[in-house]
Amino acid sequence: MADEGVHYSADHVLEYPYVRSVGPTVGAFLTGLRDGKVVGIRGTGGRVIVPPTEYDPDTGDETTDVVDVGPEGVVTSWSWVPRPRPKHPLQTPFAWILVRFDGADTSFLHVMPASGPDEVATGMRVRPEFAPEAERVGHVNDILHFVAVGGGA
Amino acid sequence: MSGFPALTSGHRPVGVVSFAQHDNVRRDGEHNDVEMLLPVIAEVFGNVGITKDDVGFICSGSTDYLVGGPFSFVGALDAVGVWPPRAESHVEMDGAWALYEAWVLLQEGEIDSALVYSFGRSSPGNLSEILALQLDPYYMAPLWPDPCSLAALQAQALIDTGRASEADFAAVAARARRSALGNPKAQLAYDRSPEELLREDYEVAPLRRHALPPLTDGCAAIVLAAGDRAYELCERPAFITGIDHRVETHALGARDLTRSASTTLAGQKAGVGKAGVDVAELHAPFAHQELILVDALGLADDVEVSPSGGALAANPIMSAGLIRIGEASTRIWSGLADRAVAHATSGPCLQQNLVCVLEGV
């Protein structure tokens, strides 16, 4: 029996139930989502960082006060997914959007249903559609997705 | 021997003297990492007639998540044979940064040469899911955005500025794949017009299939040598006259995605603009990123960009940056270029960038 050409392969699964402690700053944002609101935090020069981090993402300076923002915001960029992947938050065509909440100086990544690229545009006003209160746990998926404010771009 | 190029005061001349890369393929389902590296390491030493025992330092670049097991770099060392024990290090980064670490050590003058290699395969897992783990673990990773979706956000932002259009992306892709026809190591090469490419469907709008890199299994290696040792090993070494790298924030919503501030800064520190550039090998996995990089580096219109086809022709993860340095060096060796720029990137939407200026004498 020739050994040459015997090529094996096997399925290999890496699967772990990570549980992360979030700390007070990330925790403030996730707590806000659970309670149906959006918060940011003040960074260098007083600018408002959303989603909030313990530090200003550019300077590394400690951030300070938690502030309410949104819930409406404006799309600062987008991309449109015609064929969602299995792990994507939505399983019908949708847009990834960067949203700058009213009162914020940075943008937040989330999704918005869109059957075509013409249903989303930079500059569009949007608002989050929260999951029902009983289903919210303090997670970015407590926002199901965003929708256009006033029904259009 | 023809002397050395002008260097920043205190710097030691270090040149790329040998380069080898594996065939870039969609899936090598036959060999393990060691077996892929063996012929590449043999070639990179064979090119200059030395062995593993002749280099003073070994540095590699790779990442564990590609095959789903920890410590993949440990086993890969068996492709070199680090016995007797060797001074050796590893970065969980593209091999271009392993080259940087070796260049730093060579500056101190204790050693005269180094082996740098990197390896990575896109085929064992689902790269679109794996790379989502590079993102903010609280806010972004739970949404599982794939690299193409994020690159498309960047592309749309660029379109919104009015500085580029989908047609420009197609033009980049058409030129890169046409250039790749002349690169025997290229995985994806064709001669198609931008107009034809624009008829493709969106993969993730505004990016169509042509604007995306192929998925590639591969690996690569480089030998660096300092001072006179470089000339002993290579007739016309590609001397590194500047090398620098910079990182930006992970928060995509806090960056101007349409500019690559880190590339601009690294390019200035590396001295890209001090003289004319003949050729630039840019690590732009997505077509629009080449436009951002050309702009960030301030490259003139006459600079030949990515004659190898770049990452659009073959994108072996963790090696595609190191390969840019290798490809740029081959242009110096052959005399096709006197001054070349090589660039490597890491992270989503060009988060981290390395710029290397190579010169022949």
Next chain:
Amino acid sequence: MSERCAVIGIGQTVAKSKREDVSIAGLVREAVVMAVEDAGLTFADIDAVVVGKAPDMFEGVMMPELYLAGALGAVGKPMMRVHTAGSVGGSTAIVASHLVASGIHDRVLTVAFEKQSDSDAMWALSVPQPFSSPLLAGAGGYFAPIIRAYMHRSGAPRDVGMKVAVKDRLHALKNPYAHLHLPDISLQMVEDSIMLWDPLHYLESCPSSDGAAAMVIGSERAAAQAETDTGRRPAWIHGMAMRSEPTMFAGRDQVNPQAGRDCAADLYRQAGISDPRADFDMAEVYVPFSWYEPMWLENLGFCAEGDGWKLTEAGATSLIDGGDIPWNCSGGVLSSNPIGASGMLRFLETALQIRGEAGEHQVPDARRALGQAYGGGSQFFSMWVVAVDKP
């Protein structure tokens, strides 16, 4: 030519099994901010950042330095990520120091961390591979047979390991940053603890910790400035070395690996060390399982081969017993083990001693110290020497 460089800033977190009050960035920033402030600096003064940690699977974040760039104040700067298995904390400090020794930068921040409580350390260390045997022994199962081989070769009595376990935990009681504080530690307590991997008892093994360690490495100019600004003296780096050898090969000596011996020889050549036991005032050495103290005493040339256990037994390595060459005054890896940071903690503790700032676990008048880390299958070594005097 190689420039002088020194540790000019030090920061570390308290090691704990679970730091559930912070995010990953929050944990790392505790050490980083402390190190930068300790050097009298702000992030704006830092030229480059070098990050180290062990497998990314501990936290499930791939190349987490990318996510941490902002948290580390690295935006607009060079940032590197080192991974050399268990030796990574040491290698990371060395890569950072070379950025200064090469004359490229003046002030480099280096940090290593592990937040193992996001997962379970055992997962990432024993990922089952297809086609391999279902038999899995864990880290201790890998090292226990090597320890047995050492006992066989050296004729060491069975209680030497337990003595190390007690000594390092007594040291840890003097270190407020140590994870394990066991005031009642005794030989009996170690012996009564469960035998995990015979011959290793539970209390002869390292814990699993969350934690981070950070240092600022400065040039001669930066060191002078920091000393003026903070009044703290620099810990000058007199040598650094790394060596690797393959995991497995015919005839490999895993008890006394050649890579460790070669690494020490190179280091001692650089630092002018001829008799390590006499020339060093203390050492912080990576001892995750008790028996590695006598093994590394031999590997590092503190005694003849086969005699390491005699130094341990005689109390030579104990700060409390007034030994002549105290090892792991911080409590060592046996008392705190945030894996990716454990190697850096060894290096950091030597700098702390040289600056005379180790508090209760300070070795009186420590003027020259050895830091060592190792990893993989005892195959990756990183070491440095720091001293009070300028090289």
Next chain:
Amino acid sequence: MSEPVTMMAAPMRLDYVFTPGVAQGKNMHGLERGVFIGQRCPKCKKVYTLSRGSCPTDGVPTDEIVELSNTGTVTTYCVVNVPFAGQSIELPYICAQILLDGANLSFMGLIQEIPAGEIRMGLRVEAVWVPPDELGPTMASVKYFRPNGEPDAAFETYKEYL
């Protein structure tokens, strides 16, 4: 207002196809037939078991295939008393480094049919394979090793393979 959020579940599953490679394929093909395969380095002539395709010290392909003996020597061992994830054997059990006759590298295997108190360095052992119809391209084809009744090997014969 209820308690602040402090923890976040982040389950992760990634699916891979594992490629053992040509050399390991040869080893596995041997295991499928109930035979241990070694690979000889063309430079140093050492015979490696479970080779990944290269000589770890010379960095060259190990192309020559050698069929190895079913018997070997315990070079060192430990007794495992600790449960952990992924483990499927009843505690306590013996893990030993086993040097197969004709090989120059030991590997870790399970020892059974001997009380934990009688395990020792130098013990001569043989492989016990699963029934022929259960053989597969995996080390799981070897159920365990057991004493084969030969006198213990002298320390000198295996001291380089601990």
